[in-house]
Amino acid sequence: MKTFFRSPNFLLIVTGALVVMVMIVLVTGSGSFSIFAQSDNDISAKVDQLLAQMTLEEKIGQMTQVDLTALKNETDIETYFIGSVLAGGNSEIDDISPQGWADYYDRIQKYALQTRLKIPVIFGIDAVHGHNNVQGAVIFPHNIGLGCTNNPALVEKASRITALEMAGTGIDWDFGPCVAVVRNERWGRTYESFGESPDIVKVMSPAVVRGLQENSVEDGSAVAACAKHFLGDGGTTDGVDQGNCECDEETLRKIHLPGYIEAMKAGTKTIMVSFSSWNGTKMHGHRYLLTDVLKGELGFSGFLVSDWAAIDQLPGDYKSDIENSINAGLDMIMITAGPGDPNNYVEFIENLRDLVNEGKVPLSRIDDAARRILQVKYELDIFGHPFTDSKLTKKIGSAEHREVARQCV
Secondary structure: OHHHHHOHHHHHHHHHHHHHHHHHHHHHHOOOOOOOOOOHHHHHHHHHHHHHHOOHHHHHHHOEEEEOOOOOOOOHHHHOOOOEEEEOOOOOOOOOOHHHHHHHHHHHHHHHOOOOOOOOOEEEEOOEOEOOOOOOOOEOOOHHHHHHHOOHHHHHHHHHHHHHHHHOOOOOEEOOOEOOOOOOOOOOOHHHOOOOOHHHHHHHHHHHHHHHHOOOHHHOOOOEOEEEEEOOHHHOHHHOOOOEEOOOHHHHHHHHOHHHHHHHHOOOOEEEEOOOEEOOEEHHHOHHHHHHHHHHHOOOOOEEEOOOOHHHHOOOOHHHHHHHHHHHOOOEEEEOOOOOOOOOHHHHHHHHHHHHHOOOOOHHHHHHHHHHHHHHHHHOOOOOOOOOOHHHHOOOOOHHHHHHHHHHO
């Protein structure tokens, strides 16, 4: 035994252990990342490896987001490799308690993990003033009120609470912040804007992004932000909702774009495209703004999601709507069910597959979209933490969380 203590092997073991301990203290002590954090290169390699194994149907499945009310059968998540589920503004489950939502999320996730490649879903919801679809969750003022605080640090803190309460139900994607610069108070969604000045929107939007996203992915509380609605939704003529923003490009960039630039600097992982038009062209078919400006000039590396069945408003039939929106730069399409809505996720999947086979949508565009979506899922570590953390569920609506809301009020 004494001989072993003096041996070179023993010294190597002790030295190695000390090095590892020092690394753990230095890295985890920084507060920004842990020793288990993945580098961008690690994630990129994993995405490339996974993408190389995927069939066309599996890639298109990742691009498909289905509202829970439109989901005909939960097993379809496995059958069609569906990449995302959402609870829209009027969509709720029967049990809206924190545990009810957590149970639903976990059940949906189990179907996704039964697929060949076990790619988890990303679940989106409009937690736009707190996790407002959940009974007992903390409710915050709407953005127009938060803008009046002129206190981005407090807004970031409120968003952090929202993220924690979302994570307590498993849900990992918030359709916020709303980056609209409201120019006419007759717009029915004025309350979703931080204000009429791009200066206040530039400050508040990144605060929300930081609050939602700047946290440890290892504890399962990572939530993706979604800056919306790109672009000019608050500047439509006469404040008409889903209307036409009529201005030259210089004005568009000066008033409506700065908030998105700041949200991207803060790292927003997703951006939602607007129902509205710019000088008569629907945003969901606007290749120049979505691909040339947003992804090209500004270098946005996350993914673009459509608004609620918004591609249906493009001219032409549903198949041409799919062709035009995907070629314009949309990565994920939100598919809903409603009165008189004939479109569904099966039709979307089949049409997009046919468009690729017909050469009307390049396979490179499909690969780009799937890669962006998988990248975000890896960044959030949904692969490593696919289910709800019950410890976070118990904190929803806590006195500590409510105190932040009182400060905002």
